[in-house]
Every structure is written in C-alpha cells, then in structure tokens.
Amino acid sequence: MTGKFTEMGKIREIIAQNPKGMSITEIADTLHIHRNTAARHLDILMLRGDVDSKQTGPAKNYYPARRMPVGALLAFFDEPAVILSRRMEVTQANRLALELFGCGMDALYAIHLGELPHSLFRDDRVLEGVRQAVHGNPGDLRMQARVRGEKRVLHLRFVPVVLENGKEGCAVTFADETEYREAKEHAGDWHERYAALARDQTESIVHLKPDITITFANPAFCRRTGRSGDELRGLRFLPMVSAEGRERVKDILSSLSPEQPSRTVEVRTVRPDGTLAWEEWTFRALFGEAARVTGFHATGRDITQLRNCTEQLRQYHQNLEALIAERIREMQTANRSLLEVIAEKEALEREILFTQFAFDHASDSILLFDAAGRVYKANRTAEELLGFRPDEIGAITVFDVNPSISQEEWERMWTAAVPGRKERSLSVHRRKDGTIIDVEVSRTFVQYDDRMYFCSIAREVGKNTS
Template structure:
C-alpha cells in the first residue's frame, strides 16, 4: 500500500506546483517513474477526484483539483442533491431533492440544467456558475425561488464531483433555509418588541408608609390600577396583590435599613379582568437621622410581556440546541461510516496490489491481446521467456510472437469468440531474438467492461512431450 501511496503523493505535489498542468510524459520524467505507472496513478487520482485531465493538442494535461466522488456524496449527503454530468445534463437526483422540488425523476433526468422547467435551475445566481464548478471551482449561491407554490430561501452549494467512470461533474447540494430564516425573523421581531417595551416603559411610582399605606402615586400607577390619584391616597397597597406576595412585601420592607436601603421583588398581581400579571418592584427606604424608616419609595413596572418573551426565547433556544445535538450526532455517524469506507477501500487496494504481484510472478507466460492483435498486457514471466521489455510489448503483435497464426486464422478465432471458453493446444512462440520455442498454450477470451481480449497462458514443452 505504501509503495502506491508514495508515488501518488509525489504526483499530487508536482501537480500542485504546476497549476498550468503536466502531461504523463512530463510527470514521468520529472518524478523518474515509468510512463505506464504514472498513467495508472493519474487514473487513480482522477477516480478519487484529486486530478482533472484536459486535452492540449494530441496530449492530455493533468491539473490538481478537489472533487468529491458522486457515490460518496449521494451516500452521505442528508440534504437534497442534484448531480449534473460534464454536459450539464441532470444525471442523478436523490429522494430529498425530488421531495423539495415537487416533481418526479422523469422530469429532471437527462435534461439540460438550464432547460429544466423549475425556476431554481435557471436562476442567474446558479446558471452562470455551472461551468466554473464543472471545471473544479466550488461555490455557494443564495437563491429565492418559487417551489411547490411557496417562496423559499435556498442556500445552494455547488461542488465539483467525479463519477465512478472518472468523468467530471457538478453537484448542487440544496439547503432549505426558509424555516430558519422565518424563525430568525420571528426572534428578531420579538427582540424588537422587547427593546421597545424596555425603552419606552413608564415606570410606576408610589410613596408608602412602612405599614404600606399609600401617601401618593404617579399618574401612570393610578391609570394602571384604574383609580384617580386622590382616591389612592390613604389606600392600602396590599389589596391588589396576591395573599402570598402581601407577606413577601411586608417582609422586604421590614428588612430595609440604612446599610441596605433598597430591595427588589417580583410579585404576582391580577388585572381588572382577573388575569395574572407579573410586576417588578424596587423598594427604597427613606430614613430619619436616627435610622428609622419613615417612608418607602416604590417604583414598579409590568414585566408580564418581558417574561413571555423570555419564555419564548427559551423555547427557541431549547429547539436550536436540540437541532444542533441532532445534527452533531448525524455528523458523527457519517464520520464513522466514512472511516469504514476508507478502511474497505484500503483493503481493496491491498488485494489489487497482491493480484498484480501474482500476475507478474506466475510461473507461466501470460499475454493479453486486443482485437487488432497487439499485446495489451504481459506478465514478468512472458518478458523473461520471450525477451521483450514492457515497452517493446506494446508494439508487438500476436503474429510476431506466434508465427503459426495467420491473419485469416486470427479473424476466424475472433468471429467464434466466446468469453470463458478455454482451449488447450500445442503451439510455438518466437522470442525477440528469433528462437522458436515449443509451448503448450491454454487460451481463452475474456471480457473486461465493454472490451474483449484474447488471453494466452503458455509454458514451455519438454522434448519428451
């Protein structure tokens, strides 16, 4: 594994230092790697989303890029996601996206993004950024658009992605911010009401004797209790309070002293319609020279609405904390799944490395030919027996290695080709130096993807056989 990752890391570093791009030949010369190995590592980087390739004339130049594999995005993304291919046609849509957009898959699949009959995709903030995202530049756009008959505020993340085939694409991860913004606006409105209440409130003022007899009161307090100022004089302060709070106020006034002249208390009262109200009062003692409390100056205000706002804000805060906790748990689960996928990928890479090692060190010569008859792949044993280097094999044909096969026979073999059907024959192979070797050949046709290859597994025949 380490022997693969080290060259890949060096290639990534070289691409980072050359943002204008490097060809396979330039990279192999720069890093001292074999050209085929360099091409293989670049293919891995493309599939991982760490490199892009662009044609420059007849050559391909590779550039550093950070792309997310589409399969990983759709597996882990909890938000609505739409994936566009390199032609900017809709290639993949997850279920949350179909739910948000209010349509079925056949409305979107295969359609150019700018022709999808949903205003979101043609919004200027998005449509002008598809190409730059396709070329590797991520971005974020805020869009207000109509979805399912309702105006929504969306935060769209444009992510460069790579398909399992290595082709680049563009993903739109859509976060519906409508509810959050509405909640923020509601909290803001409550905050404004709170500020207006606190800033414009007219406090009540009442002069009391220590036995709670009213001496005088402000107009605001008189209006509050529904009496005139004259009627309040000589009136007891306690009848408008609950029985429990009458006792609490008496106790607070009784504790007033020159060293502790003021105290605050929140009490429960009832308005004219019998509804419970909350009032906040501050009692300040006025003392004689001997330290005896002669009067009490009381200032109060109605804090019922303030307490309601605080309770509302508390509910919003509790809801927000619950959402944060939920999202945190989801992200932790996603991270654990990602670590498991990485471990599985590393195991697959180890198995591929071992498979390549077993192929190269097999005791028999193994050759793969393409339809035209050229050697597609050869193991180390074939190189040792026939005397060809890996580079030389690329220009060598089946007719050179096995002179007993004519082009007519080769075409007939391909016409009757059946993948997996094995045939064992005695034949000959010719080395690079021209020596004819008698061999026993097990041959078959194999298919990889959409391509068929002719596989020849040969071993030298002893003179006795």
C-alpha cells in the first residue's frame, strides 16, 4: 500500500514538472513501472482532482490540475451549488440551490446550462465562467439577477471539480450578497451624515488608530493645525502635543476600558506658529471583539483663553480688590460679547439653513449655470421637473435643459450679460426622458464676488402650482 501511494506521489511530481503534459507511456518509462499500473494510478489521481487529461491525437496526455472532488465540495460548502458536466449539463444540485431557484431536481437534471429556466444561466459571463472552470480555470462573478421575482445581488464562484465518474466538471456556487450590499449602502449613508455633522462642529474632531495615527480630522482641527485632511491622515497625533503632555495622553489611552471608555485631559499643544496653547481633549476608545481596542474618537477645544483668565485671576487676587473687581467686569463683558457672537452665529446659521430650505422647496424650478453652461446649483423643484436625481443633475448643461439655446446664442447672452437685468419669456425644457415641455422662464445674471452665474427660474406652462 505504501508503494502505491509513493508511486502516485511521484507521478504527481513529474506531471507538475511537465506542465505541457505527459502520456501514460512517458510516465511509466520515467518511473520504470508497468503501463497498466501507471494507468490505474492516473485514474485515482483524476478522481481526486490532482490530474487532468486531454486527448491529443491517438494519445491521451495528463496535466497537473487542482480540482475538488464533487463529493467534498457538496459536503463542506454551505452555499447553493449546481454541478455541471463537461457538456455543461446539470448532474447534481444541493438542497440550498433547489430552494434558491424554487424548483425540484427534475427541472434541472440533465438540462444544458443555456436551457435552464432561469435567465441568469443564459448570461454570457456565466457561460464563459463555466467553460473556463470545466477546463480547470476557477473564477468568480458578481451580478444582479431576478430570483423568484426578487432582484438579488449574487456572487457566483466557478470551481473546477472531478465528478463521481472521474470526468471533469464545474460547480457553480451562489452567495446571496443582497443584504450585505444594502447594509453597506446604509453604512455609507450614516458615514455621510456623520461627516456632515463633523464638518459643522467648531470643536476639533479626530479619529485615531490604536497606534495613535490620524485617520480622520474635521475642518476645525485642520484649521487649528494649518494642514488639510489629506496631509494629516497617517500622521501621529502625539507630536502635536507638547512634550510634557504626551505621556499623560499615552497613560489615558492605555487606561481606557469597556467599563471606562472615555476620559478627559487638559494638555499644552503646539500651534503651527510654534506657540503653545492649552486644549481640553476627550478620548473615547472604540472596542471590537474580545474588548480589543480598534481605535479612538477624540474631541478637543482650545481653552487657552480660559486658562489664561484663570491665571490672571490668581495674579489679580494677590493685588488690590479693586483691580480684581475691574478684571471681573472685563471678563463679564467679554463673556457677554462672546454670547452675542454665538447668538449672532446661531441666527446666521438658522438664516442660511432657512434660505437653503426655501431655495430647495420653491414652487418654481431654479437653475444656476456657470459660463461654460454647466449646472452650478439646482433646487429640488428643478430635479423633479426635469426628472433627474440629485447626483445626476450636476452633470448636465444648459444645452441639455433648453435645446433651443445654441452655443453661439449662449456666448452672445454672456457677452451682453448685465447683472440684475431680468427677462421673462416662454421657452422649452427637456426632461431626462427626452420629453419637451413648455415653460415660462424668468432669466437674469447674478454676480457674487468675482463670479457671475446665469439664473433660470421656470415653471411648466399650464401646470397648476397652487
């Protein structure tokens, strides 16, 4: 028995050394064994998926192969699987595959791949993947397909296999990634919301890896360091803290646990101009499996003025009471001014948000175009009128919207542009689906700083907008 396995091992080795193929005679002569013995060993190796054969004229050549025995695949794969012969006919299908496609084995057995009652099997990419796998070349494919009336995202794997009769075949496995894709999209949505929130924060927000390198920094931190987010990404956070504060930050980070996930510390930091400032930072550890730290979320604010005020108060306390009272009044005045500034900022932010809301929800379509004719800004009414999604409308031009405007007419309009002069006219707009609609248009050129835009306010003629 040991000699038998030794001979098969040697056959596998010499075939691997001759990828162009060897005949039974060449193998038998090389190993000095009987031709029939070599043939029996080769049959076993083919059943195991270690060797492939190909008829070349009157002789059959054997090549190295990596095929999985079909029995092993069906036993260990927990995904829907369909087994096909060299002729691309179904020979087997596991229970999960029958459940996936909602049919019995009698609807699949001995049916050619291209004649199966499911459109995905007639896809040229699937047919080519099966052909390649039958010839020993594995592959995979991600595609969208309707399965039992539902649109699904499937990951197909084409696995070269050895059938139970020793012939070459292919196994097609199906992994349903629909829920994964949907979850990934939802995660992307939440990431965008978080990024938008972080952009508006006046406090510094930083994400750190376990090794304390920066992976994300919001605009406030970028302004504080005088660097862009791309420049900060990958840099270590600690060099931005003064030397005496680095050990404190390290100690705090190493002490965080699921029971105490966050701590706050005041440290001196180095400004871009080299001066020192006082900042208050709160570090929160993020934990994965087995309470392993996967990163840190850090928020910081400049408390230099507060610390300076505290120091001044300490010094003033040592002086005359009158001086202390005067300084207190100055601080109160400064605080009132700060509150007024904050109130003004909040009012301005509310005004900006209201203006954006009013712009988006205006009853008329509003489009702003730059000098090249590209859409600079559009409200939701314009998107609905023209039938474009928010991510699509920015890619269209004035010539897509109004087919009556030529390049020459557009250039003439800009040459004669007078900011603030309004024109009303009847015109046409073209929707995404090609429909031409009549519209009443109010046109004007608006200038902001050193840039000018063409503003088109339109409503569909005859449509009740009440």
